[in-house]
Amino acid sequence: MFNPRPSQVEVLNYESGWMGVSAVPGSGKTHTLSSLAARLIAEDRLAEEQEILIVTLVNSAVDNFSSRIASFLRGVNLIPGMGYRVRTLHGLAYDIIRERPDLVGLGTQFGVIEERERSRLLMSSANAWIRANIELIQSLTRAETDASTPRFKQEERWNKLVVEVGSAWIRKAKDLQLSPAQIEEALSALPERPWVVDLGCKMYADFERALRMRGELDFDDLIQLALEAIQRDPEFLARLRHRWPYILEDEAQDSSRLQEEILRLLSGPNGNWVRVGDPNQAIYETFTTANPQYLRNFLRDPHVRALTLPNSGRSARRILDLANHLIEWTLEEHPVPELREALAPPYIFPTPPGDPQPNPPDTPNNIYISRKRTSDEELTGIQNNVQKWLADHPHQTVAVLFTSNSRAFEFFQNLVQADIPCVELLQSSAATRDTAVLLHHILTFLVEPTNIKKLVSLYTAWGKFLDQQAELNQNLPVPPEIRQAAAKALAACNRPERYIQPAAFDDWLHDQEPHLPPPVLTDLALFRERLAHWAQAVSLPVDQLVLTLAQDLFSDPAELALTHKIAQALQAQGRFNPEWDLRDYAAFLQNIAMQRQKFLGLSEQDTGFDPDQYPGKVLVTTYHKAKGLEWDRVYLTGVNNYDFPSAQSFDEYQSESYFTEPRLNWVAEALQRLDAVAQNDLAALFMEEGPATQEARYSISGERLRLLYVGITRARRELLIFWNTGRRKNCLQALPLAALESYWRSQMEEDPHAPSA
Known part of the structure; x- marks a missing residue:
């Protein structure tokens, strides 16, 4: 039963017109908006x-x-699924x-390119541009970097920059609704243009x-194109307006x-x-092209009824105070x-007495701000701390948030090696990467079936996969000592063909x-059977090879569907890279496994x-992925002046x-010049480089203030904030964190035991 707060009642009493709602973290906006939609349907307002x-x-x-x-x-005894449409x-x-x-x-058969294929097209175009502009790139590369960096690393950096x-x-x-031809026409009178x-x-x-x-x-x-369609045909627009007499927009800040x-x-x-x-x-x-200013302007519009959802029962009061x-x-x-408008009211208020979601109680030291640490010390300190905490709080939730996938994955691997229960929510799901790892090892082996190191690596990956499957099905995995003994025996085999394809008496x-x-003999015999089966499929096209492997390995529909997606991705790579062999496809799978390739699977971690x-269990994720989620205890990492300038x-x-x-933000420099094209201000194309970079610094710093705010408001009961000196040991504590630490210490000096107001 939904018992709305007074501020939620105001939203639920909506009748018509334009309304904007500022909703603080944990205020129940999704519940409120869902209830409003159901009420409008239940009141029989729709044809x-x-x-x-x-x-x-x-x-x-x-x-x-x-x-x-x-x-x-x-x-209210109504049939669900009718009278509403939910869409991104x-x-x-x-x-x-x-x-x-x-x-x-x-035509009616248009398709939508997948994001990973979009990335591949961009990389191909970037490589072509780089090859045609080698001298320009050399002139733009800092001399000391050029001298000290291997050639392949320089190419990798330039590829990344050009793609960005x-x-x-x-x-x-596309946001400006400019086609390539329109931009070229605007620039046609110029004898040259900035690079x-x-x-x-x-x-x-x-x-x-x-x-x-x-x-x-x-x-x-x-x-x-959706905008163009409704702009071009007034009758079509009128039909859609009639079909959707109420529009409810969530996450309007984006x-x-x-x-x-x-x-x-x-x-x-x-x-x-309603926004x-x-x-x-x-x-x-x-x-993205998102900007919170659109929602801010909407809320200030005199024709809009502006409300707030200021109450949140998510966090302890001290945590709310800090936010x-x-x-x-x-x-x-x-x-x-x-930067003074990067954050703005409403402030977060605790829930009123008698609310069904009371704020968690404050406890002594439920906020901790760490001392200066090196990058390694930060990870080690958090790992040791969370391990001790888990032992005393087995029924509570905990998360460690990072600014980058790569550092989060490094920490996750540390937890796994230390046998600390953990789960991750990163760029690709664990299911995606586990599948990619196993397929990578199989393809690598099939390239060189007599390479003993690759044979042992495949056995190890296969054994790990079978053990995980056994645990998921609540069966006993093979004891680790058996796997270890089998791997050791395989490693000592000096002629792998005698094991893989033995002769009658050899x-x-x-x-x-x-x-x-x-x-051990039984396990090695079973593994040999699988090798023989996989080897028979090696002549198939790569997508059919992977699907054949999937039928041999998986039975769960989600795993089979995921493997089908991987097979489609490999097929697409082969279509545009006809020179690829199994080595290249194996490398592509390794990129997915090592977080270098964004690839969304079909597990819960990808859909919700x-x-x-x-x-x-320790949940490891990024600040961005944590948005909309909450945990009893939250660790914020990397709050230094590099990750939070x-x-x-x-x-x-x-x-x-x-x-x-x-040294500039070349994305910002490019986009400022694109704005100049849109405004037909061609003189601005040749303005001094640098102002756009400075404006981008303000934008990035403002967004990082909001990212810190999001991180703080993920915590229910306890919040621990860490910062490190970075790879070169020259980073400082982030300026807003220094301000928060000063405030927090003054609060504790006044009354270390009193709960916040």
């Missing part, structure tokens, strides 16, 4: 052909909203285009040409210009549009005036019978995650290319 349209950010939120609305409707923005755009593809010049600039240029151009402009133009043209050849769109095209325009048009000037979000939790601006002080310090004391495994225990399902003269920025001369 038979009409729906409530709910637009949210990610697929897992779609499932969350759908299930909550269905639950509310069942509670991309899902909504797809629906619009699918209904009238002719309005934007598409090109990808950002394409995304921004970042040349790069952006060429990669955009290459990318669009490749998409057209494939008959596909990318996700940015979906948004742009809205982009085009998203706002689409929903504004669908609503109409006299329509019903809910928290500008203080806008943490995707660096990666609120970060807002207050930013507003009033941040030394950089340009069988290595038969010769081992006097020396190895029966369980419930921390309360993992008590007594504050636009100070001594700060450094990951986005600024240290290997170039000058």
Whole structure:
């Protein structure tokens, strides 16, 4: 039974018009918005052909909203699944285009390119641009970097930079609704152009040409073309407005210009549009075209009824105080005036007495801010601390948050090696990587079947996989001493072919019978059977080879579906890299396994995650992935002036290319010049380099303030904040953390035992 708070009641009393809601972390916005949707349906406000349209950010939120609305409707004896449609923005755009593809010049069979394939096209275009501009790249590379860095490392850095600039240029151009031809026409009178402009133009043209050849769109095209469709046909727009008389928008702080325009048009000037979000939790601006200013402006519109959901029962009061002080310090004391609006009210209030979600009680020392540590000391200290804590709190939840996937994965591996119970939520799911690891070992072995090291590695990976499967099915795994003895025996086999394909009177495994225990012999015999089966499939095309391996290895539908996705990815790689052999495909799988390749699988970790399902285990993830989640105890890592800069003269920025001369944020420099093209201000193309980088510093620093705020508000009962000196041991404590530590110590000196107000 949902018992709304007074502030939630205000939202639920919505009748019509435009309404904006600022919702603090843990305020129950999803529950409130779901209840509002169910109420509008239950009050019979909709005609038979009409729906409530709910637009949210990610697929897992779609499932969350759908299930909550269905639950509310069942509670009033209505049939769930009717009268509402929940979509991400991309899902909504797809629906619009699918209904009238002719309005934007598409046939009915258009496809949408997958993100990993988009990355591959960009990399191919980047490589072509680099090959055509070797002298320019050499002139832009800092001399000391050029002299001290191996050639392959230089190429790797430039590849990454060129892809980043090109990808950002394409995304921004589509947000500005500029085609490659329109940009070229605007630049046609110029005798020359800055190199970042040349790069952006060429990669955009290459990318669009490749998409057209494939008959596909990318996700940015979906948004742009959906807007064009409803702009071009007033009758189509009128039909959609009638179909969706109420629009409820979640996570509106992450809205982009085009998203706002689409929903504004669908609503109409006299329509019903509710936008809910928290500008203080806008943490995707660096990666996307999202900007929290759109929601802020909407809330200030005199035609909008602006409300707040200020109460949160998620965190202990001291933790709420710390989050609120970060807002207050930013507003009033941040030394950089340009950052004083990065965070803003509403402040978070605890829930009122009698609330069904009371705040967890404060305990002594439930907030800890660490001393200065090296990078290694930070990881070791957290590992030791969380291991001790788990022993005393087996039924509570705990998370360790990192700013990067690579460092998070390093820590996760440390926990695994120390036998500390753990689970991770990183770039690819554990299921994806485990599958990729095993397939990588099989393909590597098939390339060199007589290489004893690869044979032993495959046996070890296969044994680990079988043991994991046994545990999942609540069966006993093979004892580790048997696996170890078998691996040791294999490693001593000087002619692997005698084991893999023995002759009638020359069988290595038969010769081992006097020396190895029966369980070891049985395991090695079973492994040999699998090797023979896999070897028979080696002549198949790589996608069919992987699917054959899947049928041999997996029975779970999700695992088979995941392997099918991997097979499709390998097939696509082969289509565009006809020279690839099994070595190359094995390397591709290794990239997935080692977090170098983004590849979403089909496990719970990719579609939704419930921390309360993992008590007594350490959850390892990033700050960004943690958004929307909560744990009893949270460790924040890396809160130094590199990962959390504050636009100070001594700060450094990951986005600024240290290997170039000058050292600038080339993505920001490129996008500023693209804005100049859009505004037909061609003189601005040749403005001095640097101001765009400085503006980007403000933007990044503001977003990192919000990221710290998000991290703090993930904690229910206990919060531990760590910082380190970085790889070069020259990083300092982040400026906002220093302010929080000073505030916290003053609070403890006043009354170390009193709960916060």
